[in-house]
Amino acid sequence: MADLADSALADFPDDWHTALILVAHPDDPEYGMSAAVNRWTNSGRRVVYALATSGEKGIEGMAAAECGPLREGEQRASAAVVGVDEVEFWGFPDSEVFNTAELRAKIAETITRIAPEVVVATYGGAEWAPGFPNQRDHMEFAAAVADACAGLGDDGPRWLFVNGPNATHAVPVESGDIDAAVHSLAEHRAYLSVLDPDTPVGKQAADQVERMTPVRPDYGDRRAVAFELVLERPATA
Secondary structure, eight states, X not given: OOOOSSSSOEEOOOSOSEEEEEESSTTGGGXXXXXXXXXXXXXXXXXXXXXXXXXXXXXXXXXXXXXXXXXXXXXXXXXXXXTOOEEEEOOOOTTOOOOOHHHHHHHHHHHHHHOOSEEEEOOXXXXXXXXXXXXXXXHHHHHHHHHHHHHHGGGSOSEEEEOOSSOOEEEEOOHXXXXXXXXXXXXXXXXHHHHOTTSOHHHHHHHHHHHHSOEEGGGTTEEEEEEEEEEEOOOOO
């Protein structure tokens, strides 16, 4: 793997078949991952989404009993746009995700069952950038993923990445990947319509994806999705 001592991003690993995307809520994969996911699935790789919650508290003014199934449906439709047809929801309560033994056990069970070489999780730092705080659910969930992966030892994934601001690796993306990412995020229509009722859903999605897939001087001036390496294990024979 490339030397990370300088400022240039390394290429994302290529010698893997299955990736497991672990996130707390519906729409989390679409904020900073889906263009890369589209590239992976188009190359024949298997990608599985697992979500701790159904995001049932995520739409203001909508009852949880209505919101949860709606957001699950939007997430499944969103995943399908980028070639993901395996999506599971664990039923932990939205806005009450904590790094508990129960959550760590579910993460470990899912990793063991899916057997991914790569796990990508939501960033768990306190801020995405100065003045842009992270959510507690994300922080607690990311800590649980890291603890569960560490606890699995050699039975865990070869690589654990997060989609955070301290990037170490990048996936180059093309216009088709970016278009797919926009359409994928736009599938969260009900959520985005309430989040910003003054901006059309399509424009919200396009603006967000543009921000998340910039031309990167630290990656040969290519458009890319960047990830931070958290854990790497040696390849097994």
